[in-house]
Amino acid sequence: MGLFSKLKNGLTKTRAKLGGQIRSIISSHSKISEELYDELEETLITADVGIDSTLAILETLREKVRKVSTNGDPEIIYDLLTDTIDEVMRPAAEEKPLNLGHTPSVILIVGVNGSGKTTTIAKLTYHFLKQNKKVLLAAADTFRAAATEQIVEWGDRLGVQVIQQGHGADPAAVAFDALQSAKARGFDILIVDTAGRLHNKANLMHELEKIYRAMKKQDPEAPHEVFLVLDGTTGQNALQQAKIFQETSGVTGLVITKLDGTAKGGAVIPICRELGIPLRFIGIGEKMEDLEPFDPSAFARALLASDEDSE
């Protein structure tokens, strides 16, 4: 199965709603009119794209339409909208390719409570194991009850070692130890789990900075990637989360989860657009293999695809 169709399958529900919705809006109009734009606006807003980004996307769309259209046929809207979204998502992804060529490459995982960090780590581990990389995990969520147990259990299932110090330990110390051990034993990838924290809690954000600094002491370039895990059902608060996590822990990429429900995850669009943080992976299911590397044009096409589209 090709990447596009796999991604499309993963985004089936999203697509069924959004792509289908946009198609039917377009086909219900005989010409490009204000009502058509209003309906598109509604569709994008209900996909959590946010009002500012929605208006900006529609503005670009109008310009494109002005340049192209002479007869007012709404059919062109579909491709132009796909292009517009692609253009919003692409620059960040192209400017910042994944930085995982080091031995070890360190990935720090951050996010608010319940966004799906630990599950994402399991999926990322599986993803890298498939590429024959040696992966080590660090249980630096020492705050939430049983968080260490959870990641250790995943480690057992995947046959991967987990560096841990138990509940209440200093997370920076766990990260430091793990990196030391990853260096000494020649691991390719070290993934560091951190406690979920709401981004407006100053103390907890300071703790994150400390983890960041502790790793820098071991390796000035570490962490090579900092992934912000974002719950796909989150609304406009996602942008605020990304902004603050970017300030305090230098987020280099987004992982969006829970897109196997009916949520459309449109909140990543304002994050890419306003903060230039690229989307790296998409979580599209509960199984370990349900994680896809992100490709902007495939994403835009899959997001807006409808049934008659095929590979």
Added chain:
Amino acid sequence: MFDQLTERFESFFKKIRGHGKLSEDNIRDSMREVRRILLEADVNFKVVKDFIGRVQEKALGQEVIKSITPGQQVIKIIHDELIVLLGEGQSRLDLSGLPPIPLMIVGLQGSGKTTFCAKLALHLRRKGKFPLLAAADVYRPAAIDQLKQLGKQLDIPVWAPGQANPVQICKDALVEARKTGRDVVLMDTAGRLHIDQEMMDELVKIREAVKPPEILYVADGMGGQDAVKAALEFAAKLDFNGVVLTKMDGDSKGGAALSIRAVTGKPIRFIGNGEKPDALEEFHPDRMASRILGMGDIVTLVEKAQETVDQESAEKLAEKIARQEFTLEDFLDQFKQIKKMGSLDQILGMVPGLGKQLKGMELDEKELKHTEAIILSMTLEERRKPHLINGSRRKRIAIGSGTSVQQVNQLLKQYEQLRGMMKSMGKMKGRRGKMPKIPFPM
């Protein structure tokens, strides 16, 4: 909580309040603004549409346009409609029937069910109940461990037999509760997607097996447009009774709260607003409407104070103030009481009109800690007779508390000012014969 929503409304109201006259166009423009505010706050698109429709219809009515203060009228309409949206009247947990009463806690993954279970157990125990927690999430790795650890922290028993059938676990939990004299059983179910039929059916089976009078749906307060879809699906399958909103201590605008209530018609029962087990609030729609619109919530504040401040010591303090014997020891006491009530910005957020002024001003909890440290570094005698504290004592106190002499001076000055204020309050007592029950040092 709802801070940004509040802020937007405040600046919007400021704009329209000034208008001596509102034309139809003005009203339509202002409705566009309200729409934008609500959409940015993640209120569901359809809910916004209905809301705007209703407000606009009323606002375009003759009363508003003819009124001398049309801006105020519009604000009142928005306030009233907001209360309608949030649900009129307070809703209470239904704990009727023969104990042990089963309560089912359901929701999507990561919405905060397990944490809420622990909070609710603590809340119920404070109300004189004997809760039992039942660990029915057999899917997420270590979910059962998490509940066990929380139970241990709070000293509340957890039923976790280590078997794989959630229906059986819940049934057995009731048997266990009967045996051990527990009157409420909180069942922590696994998180699931609303479109996962098999998992949704499992919840229905649990419901049929234990027949709970109350099923609570836990929703993430940061949820977006899709929040209502999941809630509607759970409502259709399970017909839950109440909604719990979690993570409301973030800076989310909380629009999902408005939407879920509006589309399911189910009342919001609780709000989770912190990591600590006691960070749980009962939900009051009218107070919340006022808070969203920046009108403050003094009732919750007073209740919170009554809950945490012990009555006897409050009365003793009132007496002391009346006799002008308020010492630094009492000052320290007051600090501790306030700290028990929650974080400073939470408390201040409830004071009417303060929201705006506090914006951008960082509330420094550290400063409170310094104050505490300074007083703790004084001898008992010094705390009772602060006038004893001379230069060399100040130096000693500063070193002992890790602060500077200036900070010590500042605190003593504040204390003197406060005493001055209290003196006049003491005189007031003589005239009016009434003392406030809950004195605050600020």
